[in-house]
Amino acid sequence: MKPMRIPPYIFCIASLLAVMPASGQLPYERILNAHDEPQNWLTYNGGYMSQRHSLLDQLTPDNVSGLKLQWVLQNQVFGAWQSNPLIVDGIMYVTERPNSVMAVDAVTGRVFWKYRHVPVEGARICCGANNRGVALLDDKVYMGTLDGRLIALDRVNGQPLWNVEVGDVNLSYSVTMAPLAVKDKIMVGVGGGEFGIRGYVVAYEADTGDQAWKTYTIPGPGEPNHDSWEGDDWEHGGAPVWITGSFDPDLNLTYWGVGNPGPDWNAGQRPGDNLYSDSVIALDADSGELSWHFQFTPNDPYDYDSTQVPVLADMVWRGEPKKIMMWANRNGYFYVLDRVTGEFLEGKPYVKVNWSSGLDANGRPIATPQPEGMPTYPGNQGGTNWYPPSFSPSTGLFYFSAWENYATIYRSEEAEYIPGRAFLGGGFSVLAPAPEAPTIGIGRTNPINNWTNEMGYSSLKAMDPQTGEARWSYNQFDVSDSGMLTTGSDLLFTGGREGYFHAIDARSGELIWNVNLGSQIVMAPVTYMVDGVQYVSVISGNSLSTFALED
Template identity: 40%
Template sequence: MARLLIALFAVAAALSAQVSFEDLKNPDPEDWLTYGRTYDSQRHTPLSEITPENVKDLQAAWIYPIPSTPRQQAVPIVVDGVMYVSAMNEVHAIDARTGRNIWTWRRTPAVNRGPERGVCVLGDRVYVSTPDAHLVALDARTGSEIWASKIAETKDGYYSPSATFAIDGKIIAGVAAGDYGLNGWLDAYDAETGERLWRWYTIPRPGEPNHDSWEGDSWKTGGGGTWLTGSYDPELNLLYWGIGNPAPDFDGDDREGDNLYTESVVALDADTGELKWYFQFTPHDVHDWDSVEIPILVDAEYKGKMRKLLTHADRNGFYYVLDRETGEFLHGTPFIDKLNWASGLTEKGRPIRVPGVEPTPQGNFVCPSTSGATNWMSPAYNPATGLFYLAVKEGCGVSYKAKQEFRPGGFGYMGTGYVESPEEPWQMWVRALDLTTGERKWEYKQITSKQYGAGVVSTATKLLFAADDQGFLTALHAETGEPLWHFNTGMRISASPISYGVKGKQYVAVTAGVNIVSFRLPD
């Protein structure tokens, strides 16, 4: 009898292990298992119920409010009909078909630093990083807390807004805030125990390669946050993560040098955290152009040869194509019309700077503005069209600088700031770029929309769902950009939509303001 009970428990334990590493590598078409759905962050669903022909009938299925967190940025995860989404100091498990709450976990004491960008799942656990800089493991069925590991000291000013990222037996977590002059890192934790397995520092310390890219002691307050999330190639076992800005953001006078590895994408060995290669988009940045934007991984033909590509649209206005095995720069081109800080890229991909656009005490005109040509809103890639889709902000800014002393404990260390240019105000677009050339294939102007935050999601039926700060979720034809359907959610959208399925029915969901809104076709 005892043996039978043990056997039953063993079977139950096996059944409850919902998400394996194999699932993460090859997710069920109905699931949305990582921030970008798949490790390559293509944000592309194979589901095909919603088509260009029937999308006009799409209707709201449910609305789930999270009143504690206005302007949500989190991307939900969906596993076998359950949606997991983080909010400030909270995680909610929701019936993804009905919008009914299953459980809510709340971090206490709550620390109001954010935003939250999302959870990850592995086994029967949900992992979230918190405003008080902890990584917390929750039971996916009940929300009960299993362990909490400290990522950083909150008294130093750190917090952890990044979406956690699950790989084989490990959970990856990042930190903020470079804007406080706090140096960043990326951590890997044992998914079972919460023990930290490795840490990689974004600012090289004395004796490490590229430490000399920082003048004097400026590296000590160099910033370089890891505040969004990354992508992963299981074959190469490389983790790709975008690194944030150097500090002070707008005043580079006392940090001469390239300031590595800020404004770079880095490839780390997922087992050890060892740096394999890096590529810096904006050396010695003085405009706060974080390079955290999600890298999309695609295996595609490039100049007649199949390559493992990493594509990245940077906040600095350039679209890049890299070889993700080596970090070799293959191609780069602007994806915005208004770009005045560089005249182009060298053969190695280094920007050719235009002098005279650096921030000044009286303010200097720069395009794009600090808010960026794009930002945390996720791009998408559709293998059927071969197009890279993204939300784009055209327009310029006026950037100021001033001397500022670093203050430990989490205080702004930006060396002043920026405003929107009155002459070149901001305007949001959705653009489709050829994957390997960056050539613009179509664009869709989001009239009156000027604030960034809302990304896109692609479907196998050649739809692209985009959103904007006016609260609209819009379905565009992925080949032409023609609008086919829209819904006014009534609240500013600052997150990227997803598409998932439950029992054969396809849904499209997005967090809009304080609400998660999910759509489906009528039965």
């Protein structure tokens, strides 16, 4: 087709329109009411409640088998692609290793612009050069970096607007999470739990990058709960925050999962509960002030973290209207908390647990450490981990990936803190059915599963928060680091390390459709709509694939 000839003055009018506010803008109010525009995916977990539940219902259990591949975007960088795309008004924003951002046409997969930040060489990351995505607010895109920075970009042309230090890269602070935009602030936490950092959550003014508040996850001298540490252990006690939090606008509280204390595997070297490691903390959105905390694993010797997504829901819970928080913890227990007060409501093991014999009335675990050389269940990667769950208000169920039949044997040793260096205090090996058998690690790089389900397998669990028990489960032969997506038509989308992308009936747990995408799916799918067509996107290996129904 020949380009249309347009009189020059038309362009002048177009440029006048462009400077008018509101058009294409993404103010806080739109994010706050994300459920009113299910055609978009505006935050890491699809909304402040972090339910990863879309009200879109064009795809249904009856027609989902007709999904067809629309486009593929290939990553140019090797390694696990854990990024979660955001979609607003037909444009997808997705990050690529180590710290690039792309703006992509959500209908064709063609790229508008790409911004590339190259982290300094000294950046140290324990477990892969991961980045899990961006935050959007107004006319900007925000990305944390492996070298401990937060960068604001122009959402239209990808140009950097400000770039601030979140943490000292020489002390191995890093940012791998997608930031959280609340009101006029951008919040991030820091990674570095394997390097003797002192963790924190920090908020910046979205326009300028000026620091608004900073709350340490390890209280300093004079602060409450400082006495859960001895001596100067608190200075290098870890407690990182590397997964995006949630927000309750009515309570004005943000919620964050806090990671392991350090050194990881020598708990004897840091006596005490080590607050607020392995906890969820509730911070005031305006001041960062701590409102409450709940610790899942006191004095953790297993690197269990608590870096899961705080999933929020309002429901009648056992006969009473409640604002709850659901949490499948890496330590093998599923919890229901009152998110107003942090009160423990319910907690039960969802996989085999032997490091603890149960929870007391306050939710504190009764510790049963295993003798040296004996395996601990769940193993080091946990009963689950950071992969985002989903809660469907339609089914009332909470969905997540669990690892079954998986254990590790720990050993601890004295660790010396050397600034910026690994601060681990021991190590572990995966329980194997035979000596020298291949075992499970972080991520999958082998197309042959020669470790087999004897080393561990995955179980997608549909938890009923009313009982704390699984209503049903769907097993895969290999373990899964895949997150979940549910829709208004009771579809559940998820993946796994085997590379299958599944559509499952969210009510019954029956498999409806799947396709082999060929490599590990280590993030959750997202869904969006453009021009009346519902799309679902998922990353497998180095490819982001987007599906829709054919006309």
